[in-house]
Amino acid sequence: MSYQIHIGPNIRKSPYFDATVADGVRSFSVYNHMFIPGNFGDPDAEYDRLLNGVAMWDVAAQRQVEMAGPDAGRLAQLLTPRNLNATKVGQGRYVPICDHDGMLINDPVLLKLSEDRYWLSIADSDLVLWAGAIAKERGLDVTVSEPDVSPLAIQGPKAADVTAALIGDWIRDLRYFWFRETELDGIPLVVARSGWSKQGGYELYLMDGSRGSALWDKVKRVGASFGIGPGAPNDIERLESGLISYGADIRRQTLPTDPFEMGFDAMIDLDGSHDFIGKDALKSIRDRGPRRRRVGVVIDGTPISGNEHPLPLMQGTSDQAEQVGIVSEVAHSRRLGKNIGVGLAQVELADTASDLFVDLAEGRRKIVLSTLPFA
């Protein structure tokens, strides 16, 4: 079945909304209370462009939480278990955010714009409310807000060529997650080497929402000779690459998950002297050991469609099956020629565990565990 979505004022339009409509967007989802394109009518071509060419995505729904003021760095450090001591101006870091119980509530990229100004480029939860509450309750001298900043992603093997042609060859020297402020025909931007794919790419953080169409059209024009086309964050590629989707793989209220379960151990600094929210809870979790671990799954049989909701990962026979984990998202990978998925399994479940299955819309299918990424 296919369902429509109503474009109404209770959900925000991206600054690129009109441009994506002009380019034939066919579906939207909602992310951080904002419409985000789903596809432009040819998912296979959109996937192929990401893997073999270059794609442009409206990811304005990846909103920024700005922390500005003398205590901005202190607040940033309070919010994440990751030790930020060595973080430089111009550097981005992936920073898991935990609540006081040590459970993940978002997994943004932190951008350090200056010693007293940071952005959290967020996944789909209202981190601005969380950060604002912490700042005020701790009496910190920092302003938490959502600035007029809207990323446009350029992703794929030819993304560097397009971005260099747009901005300059210096972008080739940016290290992964690093960024720099610049402008393009007077349009103020932050250019970062980042993006929610493993195909390489850049994100242009537009700092003036009134210039959305201008930026989109400029990228489209300069990218034309490289074969650029519109697309959107791609679930098949993200599964192949083992990227995390907050909302699908983790959600505080329905799929509560701690950072050890996600394999973030190296980012959780429990032995340093710095304080952060969830530190005590995370020490307890570390001491008892994680309950689950992140896994890939390979699913038997003919190509499947994606799942609509999380699926119990089952072990046993029909008579005597028990749940041993959760499969959060699945898809058919044309490139790998198999059905794949990601999820969380009980930590005792061996890589070689047998008799595993999952119930899809297509019926019951056998599965085996796999390491991540697939490709």
Next chain:
Amino acid sequence: MSYQIHIGPNIRKSPYFDATVADGVRSFSVYNHMFIPGNFGDPDAEYDRLLNGVAMWDVAAQRQVEMAGPDAGRLAQLLTPRNLNATKVGQGRYVPICDHDGMLINDPVLLKLSEDRYWLSIADSDLVLWAGAIAKERGLDVTVSEPDVSPLAIQGPKAADVTAALIGDWIRDLRYFWFRETELDGIPLVVARSGWSKQGGYELYLMDGSRGSALWDKVKRVGASFGIGPGAPNDIERLESGLISYGADIRRQTLPTDPFEMGFDAMIDLDGSHDFIGKDALKSIRDRGPRRRRVGVVIDGTPISGNEHPLPLMQGTSDQAEQVGIVSEVAHSRRLGKNIGVGLAQVELADTASDLFVDLAEGRRKIVLSTLPFA
């Protein structure tokens, strides 16, 4: 243009999802990270049922934030400017929630289930993060969580008849916003006299998500002789009735609004001794006076379609026009035979202000201000 929405695991399904699909749902939106039905294919009939008969709505996306423990009441009071002293067990209250700057971040209904257990039945923002942060930072002995609770609304002039036939005649004696725990064929419920319309009605707060289809089907069966049919929260009726839509009329990050601007003066207890978040900021706002006021607008000309995004409220001639407010949502009311809308106007703008206009998809239209509700 119409756009599709993809049903995927990154957004939650309501417990009533399968039932609404079986009943022919045609569109969804997303609210609190959950799919919520938009319409079932015949918006006029759905409106008429709400006004003249009875409608059933999947409003599970109106999630609950539960506060449980010895300090639950203390936390509830901290979160809202409204004085909760006289609130009884079994009573609901509309409680504006403000941040430390006195700006609205949600406008839920508070349900007092017992002296140490409350629910906030929320609009579209992650209030669970906010309430959780405040509780922990203040060291309160309270657990903040999202319980397995999913409202189903029965709305319209025949809603009492349907609900009485389902639950018992005692529901006719419930006062507005009051509620009681009960069960229906073993399905645990809270029944409240409430709902997001002015046509009268009840909300069944399902307390076991596995029974969604069972409850939906039961309401449908018992409601059949009263002509019940599926529907969804109705934007035209809410505009006619002057109800508030957090997300359209207010949004902390894009339409920052204080409670005085919304006309909540009687709910803002600044002179009592109890402490709450935003009290100092609200005193300042009260002392300087609100900058804007909530207004209705009547729009000239032929029937309009709804707006896709907020519209500047303009005054003057084309040569010399200035913005004097914002029109957040508009629609054509068949019942009233006119185009209507709601918004915020500068406080100096008189009810009789002339030369007002708004630019719609249909072109420029003259407007006049109106009191609320329209009907």
